[in-house]
Amino acid sequence: MSTWANLGLQDSASPLMEQLIFFHDHALLILVMITVLVGYLMFMLFFNNYVNRFLLHGQLIEMIWTILPAIILLFIALPSLRLLYLLDEINEPSVTLKSIGHQWYWSYEYSDFNNIEFDSYMIPTNELMTDGFRLLDVDNRVVLPMNSQIRILVTAADVIHSWTVPALGVKVDGTPGRLNQTNFFINRPGLFYGQCSEICGANHSFMPIVIESVPVNYFIKWISSNNS
Amino acid sequence: MSLVDKLNYYSTRKSFKYGIPFLIMMVAGSFGLQQFSNLRYQYAKKQPVTPEEMKKYGVSMKNRKDVTLESEYDKVKSVDIENWENKRGPRPWEEQEDQPTTAKH
Known part of the structure; x- marks a missing residue:
């Protein structure tokens, strides 16, 4: 960040x-x-x-x-x-993540698994923990495995949004009726923050993106605990 | 001049005495170095998250060939993009909250 x-x-x-x-x-x-x-x-x-x-x-x-x-x-x-x-270049992906932009939050879907879908809202400042990052932290983070090829598919449900994570060099527009794809490879664990990068309305600044990059075994644990 | 004579003749030359060992070292050396880099390529190609691996943990993962851009686009088509409203923020004279919030539906 x-x-x-x-x-x-x-x-x-x-x-x-x-x-x-x-x-x-x-x-x-x-x-x-x-x-x-x-x-x-x-x-x-x-x-x-x-x-x-x-x-x-x-x-x-x-x-x-x-x-x-x-x-x-x-x-x-x-x-x-x-x-x-x-x-x-699109390499053969290990995990496919679909991200849908809404006014004003992101919803995610792990396409490889059944029923792993969630919305990711910004935590409002008055509910923020003392160690939280204002206007950046979200309630549900995107958990992804490090050292794996990840494909990200981006679209939107209402207006144009843009899914961006600067530390990963990713910026993809989410356009209603279109599905854009790109891929990335995270080479270290950590939290990577991003924000919507296409002016999308009143709360454009308040729909951040947080990626939690974890080792593969933790990712599998997370998936299995969310899958049931 | 026989082949042996030719060989004797050329073997006295510096380009032969130093050149041939050098070329052999270059070619053989690349095979030697391959042993060191082997491990790296072996593990770089390893895909840690696979349907087989996930099955061990009791998670069903779809086959890689079943999750394509086309199949995902078919799902995206079902998203209702016709009915949406352009939500607006509060005007200065309207009641304004102190904190910016993204109200959950």
């Missing part, structure tokens, strides 16, 4: 988010290099002596400042495309 004064991305909990962070840092470094270069050139304009006042054309410099940006763009475009296709 995001903590105080966190300006960067959240710590990753999935291999895809790690890749997204690498790409973010890579692109940012290129931006910094360009900004420093352009800043230096602009700054130095104040101190020139009009050396090239009668210059009419310079083929060489024209070539350089046309081709060089193209090459720099390639260095951003190719890793970006690689990441795009990595994110799109």
Whole structure:
């Protein structure tokens, strides 16, 4: 989750988010290099002596400042495309989770099992425990096994919602009448928080998502205790 | 020049004396390294949550082939998306609760 004064991305909990962070840092470094270069050139304009006042054309410099940006763009475009296709890949899932957005809560369904369905509401601030997270904690968490491929199917029952967990690098729109899918792989246990990311009405800010990532044997225990 | 003579001739060359052992080491080394990485791939492919495993704990899990995007979409079709209202929040002049709540139905 995001903590105080966190300006960067959240710590990753999935291999895809790690890749997204690498790409973010890579692109940012290129931006910094360009900004420093352009800043230096602009700054130095104040101190020139009009050396090239009668210059009419310079083929060489024209070539350089046309081709060089193209090459720099390639260095951003190719890793970006690689990441795009990595994110799109659907591996064979262990567990399928279906999430339906409502005004204003999420309901979940474990499609592989019979009768595991529940609604997940935000805990209002006046009912919150002292160690709870305001506007983030929910009454029923989504329990998922770590180190397993998980497929998430997202849809909505009324207006458009968006199911988002930044630490896992997942953001999928839930659109009524459509079923969107993506997959993720959680590589550590923990609680991962997210919020609806599509303006969906008055209580848009009050329908958070909490994923509880647990080892597989705990997941099996949880399933068997909820299945009966 | 016979084959043996040719071999003797080439064996004096540095590219032969150092090159052949190097190439052999590269090819054989990859097989050697495979032994170390074997364990990792063996367990990376392991799917811990399977219908067979869940059966041991008395939980019936559907077969992986039965849970597809299409089968789930058929279920989603039954969700009533025609009848919904755009719920609005309280206006400033209306009675307003102190805390934002998502009232359960």
